[in-house]
Amino acid sequence: MILMQRRICYNQIRINVTDNIVSAFRAETRILQQERVNGMKEFKGFTKGIDLGGWLSQCDYSKERLEGFIVEKDIETIASWGADHVRVPIDFNILEDDNGGYSDAGFGYVRGAVDMCLKNGLNIIIDLHKTAGFSFDKGEQEFGFFDSEELQQRFYRLWEEIARRFSYDSEHIAFELLNEVTDKEFGPTWNKVAKECIRRIRAIAPDTVILVGSYWNNSVCSVKDLDPPYDDRIVYNFHCYDPLLFTHQHAYWVPPEMGDVSKDMTFEESGASEEYFENLFSEALQKAKDNNTVLYCGEYGVIDKAAPEEALKWYKAINAVFRKHNIGRCAWSYKEMDFGISDKRLDGIREELLKYI
Numbered sequence: 001m002i003l004m005q006r007r008i009c010y011n012q013i014r015i016n017v018t019d020n021i022v023s024a025f026r027a028e029t030r031i032l033q034q035e036r037v038n039g040m041k042e043f044k045g046f047t048k049g050i051d052l053g054g055w056l057s058q059c060d061y062s063k064e065r066l067e068g069f070i071v072e073k074d075i076e077t078i079a080s081w082g083a084d085h086v087r088v089p090i091d092f093n094i095l096e097d098d099n100g101g102y103s104d105a106g107f108g109y110v111r112g113a114v115d116m117c118l119k120n121g122l123n124i125i126i127d128l129h130k131t132a133g134f135s136f137d138k139g140e141q142e143f144g145f146f147d148s149e150e151l152q153q154r155f156y157r158l159w160e161e162i163a164r165r166f167s168y169d170s171e172h173i174a175f176e177l178l179n180e181v182t183d184k185e186f187g188p189t190w191n192k193v194a195k196e197c198i199r200r201i202r203a204i205a206p207d208t209v210i211l212v213g214s215y216w217n218n219s220v221c222s223v224k225d226l227d228p229p230y231d232d233r234i235v236y237n238f239h240c241y242d243p244l245l246f247t248h249q250h251a252y253w254v255p256p257e258m259g260d261v262s263k264d265m266t267f268e269e270s271g272a273s274e275e276y277f278e279n280l281f282s283e284a285l286q287k288a289k290d291n292n293t294v295l296y297c298g299e300y301g302v303i304d305k306a307a308p309e310e311a312l313k314w315y316k317a318i319n320a321v322f323r324k325h326n327i328g329r330c331a332w333s334y335k336e337m338d339f340g341i342s343d344k345r346l347d348g349i350r351e352e353l354l355k356y357i
Contacts, residue, residue, distance in 0.1 A: 042326040043209075043235055043296050045123045046174065048357055049085040049330030050078045051299060053337045056109055057089035057129040058137070066094070066109055070334070072116050077342065078334065079120040081354050086122055087298055087330045088113050089129035089179060092158060096132070100154050102161055111165070118172060125211065125330070126166060127176040127298070131155050136180035136217055146189045155193070156200050167205030174209040175201065176237060176298065180217040187215045191227045198230040211296060213237040218298065223284035228291045236288050239299040240318065242280060246270035247314070250305035251338070265306070267313035277321040285325055297322065297329040301339040308349045312356070319356040331357045 055070045078086060094106040110126065117124045130136075132154050133145030145151045159177070166173050177197055181190050194212050201210065210233065214222035218239040226236060241247040246265050248254050254261045281295070288295045300318060302311035322329050335342045346353060 041294055043294050043328035045172065046085045046125070046209075046296065046328040046330075047326075048083050049087055049125070049328070050081070050083050050341065050357070051087045051089065051330050051333040052113070053089055053333035053339075054335070055088070056094055056113070057091045058337070061091075061094065070113075072120075074334065074342075075116045075120050075122065079122055081357070083357070084121075084123060085125065085330070086117055086334075087125040087127050087176070089127045091130040092128065092132055093130075095161075096154075096158060100132070100157065107161075107165055114166065114173060118169070123172045123174070125174045125176050125298070126162060127179055127211075128159070128162075129179040131158070131178060134178070134181075136182055138182075146186045146193075152193055152196075156197050159197050160200055160204060163201045163204040163208070167208055170205065170207035170209070174211060174235075175205070176211040176213075178213075180239065181213065181215045182217060184215045184222070187222070187225050190215065191225075195227060195230055198234070202231070207233065209233050209235060211235045211237040211298065213239070213298070220281055220284045220295075220297075223295070224287050226287070229293050232292070235294055235296045236284065236291075237296050237298050238284060240277075240280075240297055241300065243270045243272055243276075246272060246306065246310075247302045249303060251303055265310075267310045267317075270314075272314055272317055274317050274320050277318050281321060281325065281327070295325070295327050297327055299332040300329060301332040301341075303338055304340065304343060304345055305338075308346055312349050312353055315353055315356040329357075 052070055056066065059065045059069070075086070088110070090110060094109065095103055096106075097103060114124055130140060130142060131145060131151075133142055133148055133151035135142040145155070159175070162175065166175075177194055181187070198210055198212075201208070210230075212226060212234060213236075214226050216222045218237060220238040220240055223236050223238055229236075244254070245259050245261055246267065246269075248261050249263065249265050251261050284295055302314050321327070331341060333339050333341070341350070341353070341357070
């Protein structure tokens with residue numbers, strides 16, 4: 001059916017080839033894009049990914065860090081692991097100055113990341129990890145975004161600039177609007193902000209896939225409250241670190257009200273299983289189905305304090321459900337950041353682990 005539709009569309013358009021060649025190309029691109037995201041019910045080209053956390057985000061922003069934390073050898077390693085994409089978290093202050101002006105040097109780091117990835121056959125998600133007035137990490141002291149029209153306008157302008165610079169390859173470059181909206185009370189405002197931001201991006205980048213997550217730090221349980229997709233190139237995005245007491249055991253940053261993470265925990269003690277993840281994802285899967293889009297998991301992983309063999313069991317269980325439902329995913333994170341997949345602690349199980357990323 002899809003192939004026949006494509007032939008019909010092509011035959012109709014090519015009647016007047018001279019006048020309509022550009023329209024024909026765009027029509028074909030849109031059909032392929034719809035096939036890629038909706039028709040196939042799979043986020044093709046973004047199935048097995050690795051996060052590059054701590055490079056252009058959550059760092060000291062030193063030249064040494066920005067130019068040396070991730071180099072082309074790392075990208076080659078990720079490609080050799082069988083990944084098809086990476087997600088690059090980027091903080092706004094790398095791209096902007098204090099007044100909202102744009103830094104060519106900062107955008108140059110992003111362009112370098114894109115070029116290295118495409119050269120090595122990897123697609124890339126440009127993730128705005130922090131914006132002026134909001135960070136998932138309250139320690140960053142970024143507040144006020146959801147109550148400030150000025151900060152929201154700055155957010156829109158930044159995304160317009162990103163779109164101008166990176167909309168040239170919509171097949172291989174995707175955009176993620178904002179990392180981990182926190183409070184549930186931000187949800188309604190976030191839906192409005194996301195819609196307006198997408199509208200503005202679409203004037204520049206009509207075919208780029210855009211990822212949108214929900215509150216509670218992109219919880220899969222909050223996907224249900226996202227608005228219907230703006231168009232057929234929107235993907236519902238979530239993060240999964242459940243059960244938290246297992247994946248974040250001994251994490252110093254977890255507040256007491258979220259549970260006692262001070263103890264070692266085995267996979268069996270955590271209560272996780274394939275059935276656990278089936279139940280956890282079921283509502284979000286139905287939401288995506290009802291809205292004719294797909295789910296994507298932009299972060300998941302197990303802290304380096306967990307025993308590697310126990311972490312492997314968790315990856316096996318969640319991966320089985322990802323695969324069953326064609327959920328694209330991106331493991332947090334390539335190196336260090338308390339979850340590093342390339343870190344020495346996983347040398348003994350990495351070959352097996354990579355089967356379940």
